Amino acid sequence: MGKVYFSKNISPEAIWNLYQLVAFDEPGKIGIKLHFGEDGNHNFLEPGLTRLLTRNTKAHFVETNVLYLGKRHETESHLQLAREHGFNFAPLHILDADGEYTEPRQGYKHYQEVRLPLGIKEYDSFIIYSHFKGHIMSGFGGAIKNVGMGMASIPGKMAQHASRIPLIKGERCINCGICLQSCPGDAITLEPVKINYHTCIGCGKCIGVCPQRVFNIPWSSTSNHVFQERLVEYAAMIAENRNMVFINVIDRVSASCDCDSGAPAPFLNNVGILASRDMLGIDKASLDLVNSLTSEEDSFLTHSHTSGQHQLKYAAATGLGSLEYELIEQG
Ligand code: SF4
Ligand code: SF4
Structure with a gap:
């Protein structure tokens, strides 16, 4: 049974106090994996909450570029957006700024390899600092999603979100040739534009x-259950042999995630902070708190129209942690 520490006080001091209860014995260089907030999103966590944590641990803020187009797709505009959103008091590192690599894995249903940002190799330990909120495909996004999707390279994200190959709207093509120069699989031909499905490596470039x-990303090609299984497997594959502790903040809980520039207003606010060494236990405890406070059996099924229960069940079956936890409230 995992221990999950909980404080109703959402403050930099409470985050620092909870972190010390789960802290690494020998942390080395620490990355705080968090979300800088999409351009136009108003629900992402207030950056100042991590001020004491970053100051006392000398950690870097780490993040990865996203699959879809926008400021967070490219490193420079992603960093600029992070600064505009107030993440300007600790070093910022986009982990896939210099590319990605593959690590082999065994024993998973969906994958035999995990695709990772090169920058992940520079860190000895990670504080997985997650905003607990809704998501249209995973039901909720917490620690599991912050690791599984948030620490994957763009091809790793592509592998989880969709079937491997992009969709094509060929009538839009003006034959400029830009895609030919950037395709590492030499898989694109023009007039009309086509992808060779045998040589495409699904990199998303x-x-x-x-x-x-x-x-385009073929979002609808993946059912929510399959997506949740892929997410869990990616989280498990990334966490293998890595030092990680987990902090979830339950505040500004919207039906949609912080990647959504038009996310609806929160349906739950100011619940508290949790910390644990158990990636599954902290998400289960977070979900139980949300459900108990909204008096709903499955809050995200109500608000996001997707249940995250399969994510939890599959995580337990994958050995990601424990569904049983001891909630220890701190003053
Ligand atoms: S598909 Fe390729 S050639 Fe066509 S418009 Fe896009 S980048 Fe240009
Ligand atoms: S290999 Fe080429 S066609 Fe396939 S996703 Fe990458 S850039 Fe696109």
Whole structure:
């Protein structure tokens, strides 16, 4: 049974106090994995909450670029947005700024490898600092999602979100040739634009470079259950042999995630902070708190129209942690 520490006080001091209860014995260089908030999103966590934590641990803020187009797709504009959102008091590191690599894995249903940002190799330990909120495909996003999706490279995100190959809207193509130069699989031909499905490696680069938005992520090709299983497996594969502790903040809980520039207003506020060494236990405890405070059996099924229960069950089956936890409230 995992221990989950809980404080109703959401403050920099409470975060620092809870962290010390789960802290690493020999942390080395620490990355705080968090979310800088999408351009236009108003629900992401207030940066100042991590001020004491970053000052006392000398940790860097770490994040990865996202799959879809926007400021967080490219390193420079992503860093600029982070600073605009107030993450300007600790070093910032976009982990896939210099590319990605693959590590082999065994014993998983969906994958035999995990695709990771190169920068992950620079850190000895990670504080997984997650805003607990809704998500249209995973039901909720907490520690598991922050690791599984948030620490994967763009091809790793592509592998979880969709079938491997981008969709094409060929009528938009103006034959500029930009995609040909950036395709590492030499998989694109023009007039008309086509992808060779045998040589495409699913890297998603064409999605980002095409000025006409010809290439698209085939979101609907993946059911929510399969998506949640892939997310869990990625989280487990990334966590293998890595030092991680987990902090979840339950505040500004919206039906949609911080990647959504038009996320609806929160349906729950000011619940508290949790800390644990158990990635599954902290998400289960967070979900139980949300459900108990909204008096709903499955709050995210109500608000986000997707249940995250399969995420938890599959995480337990994968050995990610324990569904049983001891909630220890701190003053
Ligand atoms: S980058 Fe887009 S518009 Fe240009 S050739 Fe490729 S598919 Fe066509
Ligand atoms: S996903 Fe990558 S490999 Fe496949 S066509 Fe696009 S750029 Fe080429």
